[in-house]
Structure formats: C-alpha cells, structure tokens
Amino acid sequence: MEQSAKRRCAQAIGEQDLPAAGAVRRVDVYGGQARVVLDHDTVFLAHFPTGWKVTAAGCRPRPQRPYQCELKGG
Template identity: 80%
Template sequence: MSGRTASVAVLAVLVTVSSCGTPSERRGRVTEDVTRFERALDAGQPAQLCAALAPSTREELEQAAKTRCERAIGEQGLPRAGAVRSVDVYGGQARVVLEHDTVFLARFTDGWKVTAAGCRPRPQQPYQCEIKSG
C-alpha cells in the first residue's frame, strides 16, 4: 500500500469512527429518534411511524397484515410508552426501555430505525414484540 493510499484509508476510518460520536451522543440520538417515534404514535401519524421503521421491519409488518404499513401499523395496538427509563447502545444496535414499552433500534446510514416495538420482557425468554422483523 502506498503512503498516499494508507493516508486515505486512515482518514476514512477516522471519519467513520468520529461520525459515530461518543457513547453519550449515540444514546442522545437514539433517545431523540424514539421520542420522535412515540410522538408520531401519540399524534396518530402512521406515515411518520412507518418512516421510522427499519426496512425489514416494515416489510414484515406489511406481509403479515397483507396491507400497506400506514394502515397496518394502526392495527398493532402499540402502547403509549411513557418516559424513557434507560437507553443501551451496543455498536449499531440499541434498546430503549420506556415506562410501558421497550423499543429496539438499528443504525442505518440515515439514522436509527426501529426494528421492534411494543415489546414486553418475559422471564427467561426473548421479548414478546407487537412489531418486529422476521
């Protein structure tokens, strides 16, 4: 690898790493995106809810309901989540525990997207979620 090529590679890595932010900044971004999702839920804005879903989650919802996301998401009975209790970020994955819900997210190039919502913990089993990817 030439000196110039190595410099470009190092610069690319630094830009990528620095764009991820500190753990506190990542938790803040996740919290903002979940709050935006919850506001859309409270306001009855299905288009914004669908836009907040990860592509595979949206696809799974539409296939299961056999209808467009905007119609299907309103039929899921998602709880009014309440205040954020904790945010855990693990690389490109996150979990936000709210008063009455747990939401899982994944990092995409255009921000954090919801991969599962309406999730309830179960003793010694995976979460039970109303909306999730397959």
Template identity: 80%
Template sequence: MPRRGRAAAVAAAALAVLVTVGSCGTPSERRDQVTAQAVRFERALDAGRDGDLCAALAPSTLEEVEQSAKSGCAQAMGDEDLPHAGAVRNVDVYGDQARVVMEHDTLFLAHFPGGWKVTAAGCRPRPQQPYQCEIKGG
C-alpha cells in the same frame, strides 16, 4: 508482503477505523440520537401519525409489517395496538444496536446509513426468554 505494502495496508485499516468511529459519534451522542428517535416514534404513535411511524421503521421491519397485515404500512400501523410508552427509563447502545426501555414499552433500534431505525416495538420482557414484540422484523 513488502514493507511499503504492509505500511499502506496498516494506514488504510487505521483510516477505516477512524472514519467508522468518527461517523458514529461519541457514546453520549449515539445515546442521545437513539433516545431522540425513540421519542419521535412514540410521539408519532400518540398523535396517530402512521406515516411517520412507518418512516421510522427499519427496512426488514417495514416489510414484515406490510406482509403480515397484507396491506400498506400506514394502514397496518393504524390497526396495531401498541402501548403508549411513557417516559424513557433506560437506553443501552451496543455498537449499531440499541434498546430503549420506557415506562410501558421497550423499543429496539439499529443504526443504518440514514440514522437510527426501529427494528421492534411493543416489546415486553419475559422471564428466561427473549422479549415478545408486537412489531418486529423478519
């Protein structure tokens, strides 16, 4: 590759990294965004705002909820028996994935262009196995 082409490629790669990192925020900002989304989800659950719960779901999770219930998301969420989560105990953010451990529930979230979305809820840990989740994507 010619020197000018190589320099342009390196510059473009560096710019891509800066844009990606810059748009993601600091680790503390990402943690705060994840926590806020989890709290919004739980408040909507506590208030029975099923439409808000659906809006907070990741696309594949929303699709799975509707397919499993053979109904619209709002009706399906109204039929779910999700635990009332309580206070946030721990938040782990790994790139575009996050886990929020609450007193009585664990949520998993992923970052999308529009923000953080819930990929799984009503999750309980199991020894030596993955979490068992009431709501999850396909």
C-alpha cells in the same frame, strides 16, 4: 409488517394494539443496535445508513427468555 398486513407500514402500524409508551427510562446502545426502555414499552432499534430505525416494538421482558414483541421487522 407491510407483507403480513398487505398495506403500507404507516397504515398498518396505526392498527396495532401497542401500549402507550410513556417516558423514556433508559437507552442502551450496543454498536449498531439499541434498546429503549419506556414506562410501558420497550423498543429495539438498528442503525442503518439512513439513520436509526425501529426493528421491534410492543416488547415485554420474559424471565430467562428473550423479549416478546408485538411488532418485529426484518
């Protein structure tokens, strides 16, 4: 995000048009990866030595295809 927005992540993320997430509905953990399903969003996380970090947000499911995410980390 910092590279594409050409500013710090904390600044750039506030400018994104993400849905109001709402309450947590379900959390699925698969080893070092997790999916958090909220009322109006789905967020993906990965476990790093420093803890869990968001790798994708603003994600919407698509039939028979991977999620479409507004924010993706690498």
